[in-house]
Amino acid sequence: MTYCVAIALDEGLIFASDSRTNAGADQVSTYSKMHTFDVEGERVFVMLAAGNLATTQAVLNQMRRDMEDGAEESLYTVTHMAEAAAYVGRLNRQEQEKHTDALSKAGFTPDATFILGGQIEGEPPEIFMVYPQGNFITTSSHTPFLQIGESKYGKPILDRIIEPSTPLGDATRCALVSIDSTMRSNVTVGPPIEVLIYEKDKLAFDHYLCLETDDDYLLTLKRAWDENIKKAFRELPRFDWEAAQGRKRRGTQVSAKKKKTVKKKK
Amino acid sequence: MTYCVAIALDEGLIFASDSRTNAGADQVSTYSKMHTFDVEGERVFVMLAAGNLATTQAVLNQMRRDMEDGAEESLYTVTHMAEAAAYVGRLNRQEQEKHTDALSKAGFTPDATFILGGQIEGEPPEIFMVYPQGNFITTSSHTPFLQIGESKYGKPILDRIIEPSTPLGDATRCALVSIDSTMRSNVTVGPPIEVLIYEKDKLAFDHYLCLETDDDYLLTLKRAWDENIKKAFRELPRFDWEAAQGRKRRGTQVSAKKKKTVKKKK
Numbered sequence: 001m002t003y004c005v006a007i008a009l010d011e012g013l014i015f016a017s018d019s020r021t022n023a024g025a026d027q028v029s030t031y032s033k034m035h036t037f038d039v040e041g042e043r044v045f046v047m048l049a050a051g052n053l054a055t056t057q058a059v060l061n062q063m064r065r066d067m068e069d070g071a072e073e074s075l076y077t078v079t080h081m082a083e084a085a086a087y088v089g090r091l092n093r094q095e096q097e098k099h100t101d102a103l104s105k106a107g108f109t110p111d112a113t114f115i116l117g118g119q120i121e122g123e124p125p126e127i128f129m130v131y132p133q134g135n136f137i138t139t140s141s142h143t144p145f146l147q148i149g150e151s152k153y154g155k156p157i158l159d160r161i162i163e164p165s166t167p168l169g170d171a172t173r174c175a176l177v178s179i180d181s182t183m184r185s186n187v188t189v190g191p192p193i194e195v196l197i198y199e200k201d202k203l204a205f206d207h208y209l210c211l212e213t214d215d216d217y218l219l220t221l222k223r224a225w226d227e228n229i230k231k232a233f234r235e236l237p238r239f240d241w242e243a244a245q246g247r248k249r250r251g252t253q254v255s256a257k258k259k260k261t262v263k264k265k266k
Numbered sequence: 267m268t269y270c271v272a273i274a275l276d277e278g279l280i281f282a283s284d285s286r287t288n289a290g291a292d293q294v295s296t297y298s299k300m301h302t303f304d305v306e307g308e309r310v311f312v313m314l315a316a317g318n319l320a321t322t323q324a325v326l327n328q329m330r331r332d333m334e335d336g337a338e339e340s341l342y343t344v345t346h347m348a349e350a351a352a353y354v355g356r357l358n359r360q361e362q363e364k365h366t367d368a369l370s371k372a373g374f375t376p377d378a379t380f381i382l383g384g385q386i387e388g389e390p391p392e393i394f395m396v397y398p399q400g401n402f403i404t405t406s407s408h409t410p411f412l413q414i415g416e417s418k419y420g421k422p423i424l425d426r427i428i429e430p431s432t433p434l435g436d437a438t439r440c441a442l443v444s445i446d447s448t449m450r451s452n453v454t455v456g457p458p459i460e461v462l463i464y465e466k467d468k469l470a471f472d473h474y475l476c477l478e479t480d481d482d483y484l485l486t487l488k489r490a491w492d493e494n495i496k497k498a499f500r501e502l503p504r505f506d507w508e509a510a511q512g513r514k515r516r517g518t519q520v521s522a523k524k525k526k527t528v529k530k531k532k
Contacts, residue, residue, distance in 0.1 A: 152418035156447040169508040181422040207507050220503050228498030235494055237486050241473050242435040
């Protein structure tokens with residue numbers, strides 16, 4: 001499995017991904033799911049990949065070949081981000097079509113989903129989610145992030161924290177917390193965690209982190225988050241009956257609403 | 267959709283459920299998914315239900331009829347909780363078999379999943395998850411909770427907080443936070459939230475809460491949790507480059523690791 005998230009902010013873009021792939025519980029490997037392409041000062045692209053590893057590798061290889069061979073369409077030729085997303089969608093569908101028949105006979109699917117983000121000079125920075133069918137969606141001010149793979153465990157914290165005005169540092173931490181929570185709850189999502197922070201209009205990548213399990217910052221962050229969240233939890237308001245529970249043990253009766261139940265007829 | 271959770275603690279059992287059902291986005295209804303059966307002082311049972319509503323209603327009706335008709339096997343006759351789970355599993359499979367053919371032709375499934383918990387006099391309190399196939403699992407000291415329905419959004423907070431030694435009050439709050447996070451992230455899970463707290467060896471239900479959206483305690487809890495978690499988040503350790511980012515804007519260079527990229531050949 002996989003978990004990747006990308007966030008579109010006023011200040012720029014954040015990309016984060018885990019690195020675990022598995023084909024069955026006994027075929028677990030580590031592969032980077034974050035891939036960058038850039039012409040510094042002119043255009044930058046980040047691809048996050050989830051799904052069939054053969055498909056995602058084939059799509060990424062084709063993208064590289066198209067750039068190197070000066071193909072008619074490539075990340076060098078596209079003039080805006082949505083055009084790049086359409087190009088990735090087309091490659092994705094083409095690669096899947098090659099193997100759908102053989103894979104479906106074996107009970108597998110060639111499906112792959114990508115997040116493509118970046119900026120082309122003169123255009124705004126954007127992120128897109130490219131579906132296995134080749135179509136794609138982008139963010140909005142109310143939904144400033146996109147997730148692929150095992151996305152549910154890590155969504156609540158993003159829902160709570162992320163707004164377009166969130167600073168890059170906070171959003172990066174939130175992405176890390178989101179991935180860490182996912183790794184705790186699902187063993188098919190695993191380290192290292194890669195994070196790439198893109199500052200709007202820089203047209204170059206400055207901050208890239210690849211955090212192994214024993215990375216000092218990651219350990220400190222995990223410990224702090226665990227402590228802080230437990231503290232946050234301890235400080236929640238109590239129920240009336242919790243105070244009463246102590247009294248009751250000393251002989252006082254507790255009142256409580258009762259749920260209608262099926263009782264034995266006497 | 268549905269989200270229900272049950273927790274087995276040293277002090278007793280916690281049950282919590284949402285109340286939203288939907289058959290498509292335009293057929294959304296409110297149904298209680300928490301059902302209790304008891305002979306006070308002798309045996310208490312709680313059923314949480316997820317899946318096909320016709321199946322869950324049919325199973326619950328059959329359970330009530332078996333009790334009322336003095337059937338050979340019912341919640342009155344079972345001598346331990348696992349026997350009760352096997353009985354529910356059998357009813358579940360039987361009800362599904364009646365409709366599988368017709369439903370599958372229409373592209374539906376009769377699958378239902380239950381959590382059954384409670385205590386029979388002289389036996390320990392236990393909870394079981396009963397699968398659509400009729401088999402069932404219980405908890406362990408490392409996995410003291412069971413979830414059915416839309417369970418992923420609300421799992422990380424349970425993973426972090428719940429241990430067998432967690433007090434009933436804390437576990438109840440954790441279940442509420444877990445359901446609230448799920449409702450925020452998925453509209454098919456909705457209020458009212460029902461919560462039932464069972465104190466070990468009481469053989470009667472004392473604390474039952476049915477929290478509507480505008481319930482005072484629920485509103486206070488939601489607000490407090492949102493504030494506390496944002497505070498917990500704000501207090502996380504910063505990245506080096508966040509301090510540097512300020513300096514850089516005044517002309518200092520920031521160092522950063524770089525991810526290998528495909529660059530344009532010159």
